[in-house]
Amino acid sequence: MMRELSVDLGEARSYPIYIGENILEDIVELFKRRGIPKGSPLLIVTDNLVAPHYLDRLTGLLETGGYKVLHTVVPAGEQSKSLEVFEQVITAALQGGLDRNSTIIALGGGVVGDLAGFSAASYMRGVRFVQIPTTVLAHDSSVGGKVAVNHRLAKNIIGAFHQPQMVVYDTATLKSLPEREVRAGLSEVVKHGLIWDREFVAWCGEHSEELLNLQQAALQHALYEGCRIKSLVVSQDERESGLRAVLNLGHTIGHALEAVAKYQELLHGEAISIGMVGAAILSVRMGNPEYIYTETKKLLQKFRLPVSIPEHMDTEAIMRAMMHDKKFKEGTMVFVIPADIGKVEIRGNIPADWVRETIEQLKKEA
Amino acid sequence: MMRELSVDLGEARSYPIYIGENILEDIVELFKRRGIPKGSPLLIVTDNLVAPHYLDRLTGLLETGGYKVLHTVVPAGEQSKSLEVFEQVITAALQGGLDRNSTIIALGGGVVGDLAGFSAASYMRGVRFVQIPTTVLAHDSSVGGKVAVNHRLAKNIIGAFHQPQMVVYDTATLKSLPEREVRAGLSEVVKHGLIWDREFVAWCGEHSEELLNLQQAALQHALYEGCRIKSLVVSQDERESGLRAVLNLGHTIGHALEAVAKYQELLHGEAISIGMVGAAILSVRMGNPEYIYTETKKLLQKFRLPVSIPEHMDTEAIMRAMMHDKKFKEGTMVFVIPADIGKVEIRGNIPADWVRETIEQLKKEA
Ligand SMILES: NC(=O)c1ccc[n+]([C@@H]2O[C@H](COP(=O)([O-])OP(=O)(O)OC[C@H]3O[C@@H](n4cnc5c(N)ncnc54)[C@H](O)[C@@H]3O)[C@@H](O)[C@H]2O)c1
Ligand SMILES: NC(=O)c1ccc[n+]([C@@H]2O[C@H](COP(=O)([O-])OP(=O)(O)OC[C@H]3O[C@@H](n4cnc5c(N)ncnc54)[C@H](O)[C@@H]3O)[C@@H](O)[C@H]2O)c1
Ligand SMILES: [Zn+2]
Ligand SMILES: [Zn+2]
Numbered sequence: 001m002m003r004e005l006s007v008d009l010g011e012a013r014s015y016p017i018y019i020g021e022n023i024l025e026d027i028v029e030l031f032k033r034r035g036i037p038k039g040s041p042l043l044i045v046t047d048n049l050v051a052p053h054y055l056d057r058l059t060g061l062l063e064t065g066g067y068k069v070l071h072t073v074v075p076a077g078e079q080s081k082s083l084e085v086f087e088q089v090i091t092a093a094l095q096g097g098l099d100r101n102s103t104i105i106a107l108g109g110g111v112v113g114d115l116a117g118f119s120a121a122s123y124m125r126g127v128r129f130v131q132i133p134t135t136v137l138a139h140d141s142s143v144g145g146k147v148a149v150n151h152r153l154a155k156n157i158i159g160a161f162h163q164p165q166m167v168v169y170d171t172a173t174l175k176s177l178p179e180r181e182v183r184a185g186l187s188e189v190v191k192h193g194l195i196w197d198r199e200f201v202a203w204c205g206e207h208s209e210e211l212l213n214l215q216q217a218a219l220q221h222a223l224y225e226g227c228r229i230k231s232l233v234v235s236q237d238e239r240e241s242g243l244r245a246v247l248n249l250g251h252t253i254g255h256a257l258e259a260v261a262k263y264q265e266l267l268h269g270e271a272i273s274i275g276m277v278g279a280a281i282l283s284v285r286m287g288n289p290e291y292i293y294t295e296t297k298k299l300l301q302k303f304r305l306p307v308s309i310p311e312h313m314d315t316e317a318i319m320r321a322m323m324h325d326k327k328f329k330e331g332t333m334v335f336v337i338p339a340d341i342g343k344v345e346i347r348g349n350i351p352a353d354w355v356r357e358t359i360e361q362l363k364k365e366a
Numbered sequence: 367m368m369r370e371l372s373v374d375l376g377e378a379r380s381y382p383i384y385i386g387e388n389i390l391e392d393i394v395e396l397f398k399r400r401g402i403p404k405g406s407p408l409l410i411v412t413d414n415l416v417a418p419h420y421l422d423r424l425t426g427l428l429e430t431g432g433y434k435v436l437h438t439v440v441p442a443g444e445q446s447k448s449l450e451v452f453e454q455v456i457t458a459a460l461q462g463g464l465d466r467n468s469t470i471i472a473l474g475g476g477v478v479g480d481l482a483g484f485s486a487a488s489y490m491r492g493v494r495f496v497q498i499p500t501t502v503l504a505h506d507s508s509v510g511g512k513v514a515v516n517h518r519l520a521k522n523i524i525g526a527f528h529q530p531q532m533v534v535y536d537t538a539t540l541k542s543l544p545e546r547e548v549r550a551g552l553s554e555v556v557k558h559g560l561i562w563d564r565e566f567v568a569w570c571g572e573h574s575e576e577l578l579n580l581q582q583a584a585l586q587h588a589l590y591e592g593c594r595i596k597s598l599v600v601s602q603d604e605r606e607s608g609l610r611a612v613l614n615l616g617h618t619i620g621h622a623l624e625a626v627a628k629y630q631e632l633l634h635g636e637a638i639s640i641g642m643v644g645a646a647i648l649s650v651r652m653g654n655p656e657y658i659y660t661e662t663k664k665l666l667q668k669f670r671l672p673v674s675i676p677e678h679m680d681t682e683a684i685m686r687a688m689m690h691d692k693k694f695k696e697g698t699m700v701f702v703i704p705a706d707i708g709k710v711e712i713r714g715n716i717p718a719d720w721v722r723e724t725i726e727q728l729k730k731e732a
Binding site for chain 2: 083086087090091094095121122123124125126146148151153154157158159160161
């Protein structure tokens with residue numbers, strides 16, 4: 001069984017997301033359906049932890065289907081989202097003779113997706129791009145067309161908007177993903193519920209164990225809903241002028257925690273889990289009902305995600321990191337705040353003191 | 367007096383080109399008219415040969431107008447169109463605190479335009495971009511939104527389509543441009559005539575001396591017409607699907623000559639001057655009237671542009687360089703061929719032998 005979802009962005013750039021177990025087997029049929037040309041070589045970009053599991057199989061399938069297939073393997077981890085590794089991908093594209101009709105394929109998580117996507121956006125000023133996500137978190141990065149690499153001074157600062165031709169989400173690939181990565185990815189799934197869909201939040205609460213155990217039907221439903229919600233938001237605001245900011249629930253505090261932990265101690269999904277609890281605390285502080293906080297926290301705990309800030313992290317360092325965040329426009333503090341479960345608001349002028357109190361409280365959460 | 371031209375690309379991305387002597391003085395007024403925001407810093411990108419002439423003045427004008435202005439100076443020359451220098455521009459943008467509402471300004475020729483343009487396209491996934499061209503050739507690069515840097519294996523291979531907010535073409539700045547650069551730039555002006563407008567070709571023939579002497583009225587007319595023709599072509603084919611290829615008249619042979627000369631001996635405009643004579647030879651070889659060749663050659667000679675290939679250049683090396691050119695789709699040779707003066711056609715399947723003969727003949731031209 002295969003679920004299909006369409007990301008709607010106006011005729012020329014809308015694209016399908018296919019979700020299902022073992023649908024990698026159908027890749028040639030899907031490529032054909034989408035008109036990926038055979039005359040020009042394909043380039044698979046993947047990382048050294050994903051490659052041993054799936055690279056040969058994907059290559060074999062595509063070759064059997066009549067495609068010429070090249071690949072480049074980058075080191076696993078965030079440090080591959082750099083201009084140096086980007087140049088390595090472009091070199092591979094040039095040496096492999098990729099032309100304007102070629103397609104660059106991301107086989108991996110969000111890191112490989114962002115890197116391969118920016119390469120596809122820039123090579124010859126833009127070639128086709130296909131995403132084959134292999135992490136739970138990548139349900140998030142496969143919708144929206146945001147692709148980027150990092151600069152040593154800032155994350156995701158060098159990038160483009162480049163929509164994929166399609167996303168082929170084979171949920172069987174998630175079986176090899178480390179458990180902690182599964183949990184962290186589910187944090188973004190829950191986030192999509194919290195910003196948009198109370199019913200889906202309730203469903204997540206009831207199916208946390210199935211999701212953590214990668215039970216396929218539940219997993220596919222969750223990824224489908226996560227992609228659906230993100231794509232609804234994105235298609236209403238493709239170039240990030242306003243609405244899209246709701247996707248940053250938990251990210252203001254989350255990004256600061258990641259930075260202070262030097263991207264070592266906390267995974268992104270773990271950091272935003274804590275950040276979502278923080279946003280709920282601020283919400284209550286602003287006068288919203290207490291259950292927003294208690295339910296958010298309970299839900300994230302069901303997914304065995306962290307809900308408190310490790311004590312050794314310095315409050316002022318976290319505050320400083322937030323001040324550097326892009327989301328602070330001209331000095332004022334902007335936050336995405338839950339107005340209810342499944343509903344958020346963007347609020348400006350949040351007093352820095354409230355945020356500081358929230359950080360302190362997050363250090364005391366159990 | 368100021369000429370104004372609009373590049374039409376659908377509401378959101380159309381932009382004006384202003385052409386006139388000393389219109390740099392009006393920059394603040396023009397920025398205001400276009401709504402360039404004052405709250406966010408501007409970054410001027412320029413090169414070390416242009417900076418001494420115009421950087422202080424431009425900075426002073428903008429600061430007097432209430433803008434916060436930063437700059438980064440890159441080494442003059444094609445080698446600055448690299449990922450390394452691109453990273454330098456991004457670093458300057460980050461260190462200067464540029465945000466999403468900032469504007470990157472290219473002050474210089476096509477090199478600075480392409481580099482600053484790609485930086486503006488990529489920084490935070492796209493910020494505003496303004497072009498202040500200071501070469502004749504840059505009339506070409508300021509229309510069309512093509513921005514790029516080079517890879518050591520291929521020119522312009524890493525790039526984007528990113529339209530400027532506006533182009534402010536102060537023709538007084540051309541007075542400091544070396545004469546050889548003036549001539550090379552006029553080669554592209556003539557090219558725009560040859561592909562599109564017989565009358566303008568005739569006008570160019572009559573005004574070559576005024577143009578070479580930078581007589582202002584003639585110069586402004588020529589740049590206006592060059593921009594107008596390019597913008598007509600581009601607005602009909604923004605993403606380069608077909609028509610836009612006519613702009614490559616003279617470029618297939620021209621690029622090969624530049625490559626064989628290792629980008630040392632011939633300026634781009636000089637190389638395409640020779641290439642345009644080559645295209646005219648092929649045209650006659652295909653059965654078109656002889657005057658296409660004689661008039662093309664005479665016109666280019668009036669501009670003291672080269673019309674023959676330096677004898678020491680190896681024919682086979684030139685042929686090989688052409689085979690590497692992007693314009694050869696799947697092995698067949700595609701050429702832009704004049705069908706008449708002011709009119710071109712795109713022809714596929716040109717026998718390699720005809721091209722070889724043409725190269726040989728170009729070595730014998732006087
Ligand atoms: N573009 C967007 O809109 C967007 C949205 C969210 C996140 N992101 C980006 O995504 C990145 C994080 O994504 P991620 O969490 O997927 O990280 P990731 O790509 O680094 O994957 C996490 C780890 O799991 C390994 N892995 C991946 N798939 C595997 C599999 N099936 N089996 C075994 N190991 C596997 C990887 O090698 C890596 O070590 C960040 O760089 C973030 O900025 C982008
Ligand atoms: N984007 C496009 O559509 C497009 C079109 C055509 C060419 N280009 C690119 O443009 C570049 C060539 O442009 P160019 O010929 O303007 O080269 P350039 O920018 O290198 O300028 C030529 C030389 O003149 C100097 N100079 C520039 N303005 C001056 C002035 N007013 N006074 C004194 N010196 C001055 C520069 O320092 C440089 O040494 C190439 O990289 C080419 O790929 C791009
Ligand atoms: Zn996130
Ligand atoms: Zn040119």
